Amino acid sequence: MADRIRQAVMEDLERLTQVEALCFPPAEAAGREALKARLQTFPDCFFVAERDGLIVGFINGAATDERTIRDEMFEDASLHRPMGMYQSIFGLDVAPEWQHQGIAGQLMEHLIQDARRKGRKGLILTCKDPLIGFYERFGYRKLGLSLSVHGGAVWYDMILEFEA
Numbered sequence: 001m002a003d004r005i006r007q008a009v010m011e012d013l014e015r016l017t018q019v020e021a022l023c024f025p026p027a028e029a030a031g032r033e034a035l036k037a038r039l040q041t042f043p044d045c046f047f048v049a050e051r052d053g054l055i056v057g058f059i060n061g062a063a064t065d066e067r068t069i070r071d072e073m074f075e076d077a078s079l080h081r082p083m084g085m086y087q088s089i090f091g092l093d094v095a096p097e098w099q100h101q102g103i104a105g106q107l108m109e110h111l112i113q114d115a116r117r118k119g120r121k122g123l124i125l126t127c128k129d130p131l132i133g134f135y136e137r138f139g140y141r142k143l144g145l146s147l148s149v150h151g152g153a154v155w156y157d158m159i160l161e162f163e164a
Protein backbone atom coordinates (compact mmCIF):
# COMPACT_ATOMS: atom_id res chain seq x y z
CA MET A 1 0.00 0.00 0.00
CA ALA A 2 1.02 3.62 -0.43
CA ASP A 3 1.50 5.60 2.77
CA ARG A 4 0.05 8.81 1.32
CA ILE A 5 -2.25 9.92 -1.51
CA ARG A 6 -2.07 13.64 -2.27
CA GLN A 7 -2.82 16.14 -5.01
CA ALA A 8 -0.04 16.49 -7.60
CA VAL A 9 1.94 19.73 -7.95
CA MET A 10 4.17 21.08 -10.74
CA GLU A 11 7.31 20.09 -8.80
CA ASP A 12 6.31 16.45 -9.39
CA LEU A 13 6.60 16.76 -13.19
CA GLU A 14 9.98 15.04 -13.71
CA ARG A 15 9.11 12.04 -11.56
CA LEU A 16 5.65 11.75 -13.14
CA THR A 17 7.21 11.71 -16.63
CA GLN A 18 9.60 9.00 -15.46
CA VAL A 19 6.86 6.80 -13.96
CA GLU A 20 4.69 7.22 -17.09
CA ALA A 21 7.59 6.04 -19.28
CA LEU A 22 8.10 3.00 -17.02
CA CYS A 23 4.43 2.06 -17.29
CA PHE A 24 3.54 2.60 -20.96
CA PRO A 25 5.17 1.92 -24.33
CA PRO A 26 6.38 5.09 -26.10
CA ALA A 27 3.35 5.24 -28.45
CA GLU A 28 0.98 5.35 -25.46
CA ALA A 29 2.96 7.22 -22.81
CA ALA A 30 1.98 10.83 -22.15
CA GLY A 31 5.04 13.00 -22.63
CA ARG A 32 6.42 15.65 -20.31
CA GLU A 33 4.55 18.48 -22.07
CA ALA A 34 1.17 16.71 -21.95
CA LEU A 35 1.64 15.93 -18.25
CA LYS A 36 2.69 19.55 -17.63
CA ALA A 37 -0.45 20.86 -19.33
CA ARG A 38 -2.59 18.54 -17.20
CA LEU A 39 -0.88 19.72 -14.00
CA GLN A 40 -1.50 23.31 -15.03
CA THR A 41 -5.11 22.81 -16.08
CA PHE A 42 -6.58 20.30 -13.64
CA PRO A 43 -4.26 19.82 -10.63
CA ASP A 44 -7.37 19.08 -8.56
CA CYS A 45 -8.01 15.98 -10.72
CA PHE A 46 -4.45 14.67 -10.47
CA PHE A 47 -3.34 12.56 -7.49
CA VAL A 48 -0.11 10.81 -6.61
CA ALA A 49 0.67 7.85 -4.35
CA GLU A 50 3.79 8.08 -2.22
CA ARG A 51 5.88 5.50 -0.46
CA ASP A 52 8.50 6.95 1.89
CA GLY A 53 8.24 10.30 0.11
CA LEU A 54 8.76 8.84 -3.38
CA ILE A 55 6.01 9.00 -6.02
CA VAL A 56 5.29 5.39 -6.99
CA GLY A 57 2.03 5.91 -8.86
CA PHE A 58 -0.55 8.41 -10.00
CA ILE A 59 -4.01 8.91 -11.49
CA ASN A 60 -5.30 11.83 -13.53
CA GLY A 61 -7.93 12.92 -16.02
CA ALA A 62 -9.97 15.89 -17.19
CA ALA A 63 -13.60 16.44 -16.27
CA THR A 64 -16.08 16.42 -19.14
CA ASP A 65 -19.78 16.43 -19.95
CA GLU A 66 -19.25 13.62 -22.46
CA ARG A 67 -19.81 9.96 -21.56
CA THR A 68 -16.79 8.66 -23.45
CA ILE A 69 -13.21 9.85 -23.86
CA ARG A 70 -12.17 11.12 -27.29
CA ASP A 71 -8.51 10.95 -28.34
CA GLU A 72 -8.27 14.76 -28.61
CA MET A 73 -8.86 14.99 -24.87
CA PHE A 74 -5.58 13.21 -24.07
CA GLU A 75 -3.56 15.85 -25.89
CA ASP A 76 -5.66 18.96 -25.31
CA ALA A 77 -6.01 19.73 -21.60
CA SER A 78 -8.09 22.82 -22.46
CA LEU A 79 -11.05 20.50 -23.15
CA HIS A 80 -11.30 20.13 -19.36
CA ARG A 81 -14.66 21.31 -17.99
CA PRO A 82 -14.20 22.03 -14.26
CA MET A 83 -17.89 21.47 -13.56
CA GLY A 84 -18.13 18.51 -15.97
CA MET A 85 -20.52 15.69 -15.10
CA TYR A 86 -17.91 12.97 -15.49
CA GLN A 87 -14.40 12.58 -14.14
CA SER A 88 -12.32 10.87 -16.84
CA ILE A 89 -9.21 8.82 -16.29
CA PHE A 90 -6.42 9.51 -18.75
CA GLY A 91 -3.87 7.47 -16.89
CA LEU A 92 -3.51 5.14 -13.93
CA ASP A 93 0.12 4.27 -13.34
CA VAL A 94 1.97 2.28 -10.72
CA ALA A 95 5.71 1.85 -11.30
CA PRO A 96 6.54 -1.85 -11.88
CA GLU A 97 8.50 -2.28 -8.64
CA TRP A 98 5.43 -1.27 -6.61
CA GLN A 99 2.72 -3.10 -8.53
CA HIS A 100 0.54 -5.88 -7.02
CA GLN A 101 0.30 -4.15 -3.64
CA GLY A 102 -3.07 -2.48 -3.99
CA ILE A 103 -1.72 0.96 -4.86
CA ALA A 104 -3.73 1.36 -8.08
CA GLY A 105 -6.80 0.41 -6.06
CA GLN A 106 -6.02 3.12 -3.49
CA LEU A 107 -5.62 5.73 -6.23
CA MET A 108 -8.85 4.67 -7.92
CA GLU A 109 -10.85 4.74 -4.66
CA HIS A 110 -9.45 8.18 -3.94
CA LEU A 111 -10.50 9.57 -7.33
CA ILE A 112 -13.95 8.00 -7.04
CA GLN A 113 -14.49 9.60 -3.61
CA ASP A 114 -13.20 12.92 -4.95
CA ALA A 115 -15.62 12.82 -7.91
CA ARG A 116 -18.48 11.98 -5.54
CA ARG A 117 -17.55 14.89 -3.26
CA LYS A 118 -17.51 17.24 -6.26
CA GLY A 119 -21.05 16.18 -7.15
CA ARG A 120 -20.22 14.52 -10.46
CA LYS A 121 -22.43 11.85 -12.01
CA GLY A 122 -19.63 9.35 -12.34
CA LEU A 123 -16.32 8.45 -13.94
CA ILE A 124 -15.28 7.26 -17.41
CA LEU A 125 -12.19 5.59 -18.80
CA THR A 126 -10.86 3.60 -21.72
CA CYS A 127 -8.92 0.40 -21.22
CA LYS A 128 -7.59 -2.63 -23.02
CA ASP A 129 -9.32 -6.00 -22.77
CA PRO A 130 -7.17 -7.57 -20.00
CA LEU A 131 -7.99 -4.77 -17.56
CA ILE A 132 -11.80 -4.81 -17.96
CA GLY A 133 -12.15 -7.14 -14.94
CA PHE A 134 -9.89 -4.94 -12.84
CA TYR A 135 -12.15 -1.92 -13.39
CA GLU A 136 -15.36 -3.90 -12.90
CA ARG A 137 -14.24 -4.48 -9.30
CA PHE A 138 -14.77 -0.75 -8.66
CA GLY A 139 -18.23 -0.68 -10.25
CA TYR A 140 -17.36 0.25 -13.82
CA ARG A 141 -19.26 -1.40 -16.65
CA LYS A 142 -18.26 -1.81 -20.26
CA LEU A 143 -20.03 0.46 -22.75
CA GLY A 144 -18.46 -1.10 -25.82
CA LEU A 145 -15.57 -0.61 -28.21
CA SER A 146 -14.01 2.82 -28.03
CA LEU A 147 -13.44 4.95 -31.12
CA SER A 148 -9.95 5.56 -29.72
CA VAL A 149 -6.95 4.54 -31.76
CA HIS A 150 -4.56 5.79 -29.08
CA GLY A 151 -1.15 4.18 -29.58
CA GLY A 152 -2.60 1.93 -32.29
CA ALA A 153 -4.34 -0.31 -29.73
CA VAL A 154 -7.95 -1.56 -29.28
CA TRP A 155 -9.70 0.14 -26.36
CA TYR A 156 -13.01 -0.29 -24.55
CA ASP A 157 -15.13 2.48 -23.03
CA MET A 158 -16.08 1.98 -19.40
CA ILE A 159 -18.32 4.01 -17.10
CA LEU A 160 -19.10 4.13 -13.40
CA GLU A 161 -22.33 5.98 -12.65
CA PHE A 162 -23.23 6.98 -9.10
CA GLU A 163 -26.68 6.09 -7.85
CA ALA A 164 -28.94 9.14 -8.13
Ligand SMILES: CC(C)(COP(=O)(O)OP(=O)(O)OC[C@H]1O[C@@H](n2cnc3c(N)ncnc32)[C@H](O)[C@@H]1OP(=O)(O)O)[C@@H](O)C(=O)NCCC(=O)NCCS
Pocket residue numbers: 023024090091092093094095098099100101102103104105106127130131132133134135137
Ligand atom coordinates in the same frame (compact mmCIF):
# COMPACT_ATOMS: atom_id res chain seq x y z
C1 LIG B 1 -2.73 -1.59 -14.12
C2 LIG B 1 -1.92 -1.08 -12.93
C3 LIG B 1 -2.22 0.38 -12.72
C4 LIG B 1 -2.29 -1.90 -11.69
O1 LIG B 1 -1.55 -1.41 -10.59
P1 LIG B 1 -1.39 -2.23 -9.23
O2 LIG B 1 -1.00 -1.26 -8.16
O3 LIG B 1 -0.51 -3.39 -9.45
O4 LIG B 1 -2.88 -2.74 -8.98
P2 LIG B 1 -3.50 -3.26 -7.61
O5 LIG B 1 -2.42 -3.93 -6.82
O6 LIG B 1 -4.28 -2.18 -6.96
O7 LIG B 1 -4.54 -4.31 -8.16
C5 LIG B 1 -4.09 -5.47 -8.83
C6 LIG B 1 -5.11 -6.56 -8.54
O8 LIG B 1 -6.27 -6.31 -9.31
C7 LIG B 1 -6.84 -7.56 -9.68
N1 LIG B 1 -6.87 -7.63 -11.11
C8 LIG B 1 -5.93 -7.29 -12.01
N2 LIG B 1 -6.36 -7.50 -13.26
C9 LIG B 1 -7.60 -7.99 -13.14
C10 LIG B 1 -8.58 -8.43 -14.05
N3 LIG B 1 -8.37 -8.37 -15.36
N4 LIG B 1 -9.75 -8.87 -13.57
C11 LIG B 1 -10.00 -8.92 -12.25
N5 LIG B 1 -9.10 -8.52 -11.33
C12 LIG B 1 -7.94 -8.08 -11.76
C13 LIG B 1 -5.97 -8.65 -9.14
O9 LIG B 1 -6.50 -9.07 -7.90
C14 LIG B 1 -4.66 -7.92 -8.96
O10 LIG B 1 -3.93 -8.52 -7.96
P3 LIG B 1 -2.44 -9.07 -8.34
O11 LIG B 1 -1.71 -7.88 -8.87
O12 LIG B 1 -1.91 -9.58 -7.06
O13 LIG B 1 -2.67 -10.09 -9.41
C15 LIG B 1 -0.40 -1.25 -13.17
O14 LIG B 1 -0.13 -2.60 -13.51
C16 LIG B 1 0.18 -0.35 -14.26
O15 LIG B 1 0.53 0.79 -14.01
N6 LIG B 1 0.29 -0.90 -15.47
C17 LIG B 1 0.84 -0.18 -16.60
C18 LIG B 1 -0.03 0.98 -17.02
C19 LIG B 1 -1.45 0.59 -17.30
O16 LIG B 1 -1.75 -0.35 -18.03
N7 LIG B 1 -2.39 1.34 -16.70
C20 LIG B 1 -3.80 1.11 -16.85
C21 LIG B 1 -4.36 1.71 -18.10
S1 LIG B 1 -4.57 3.46 -17.99
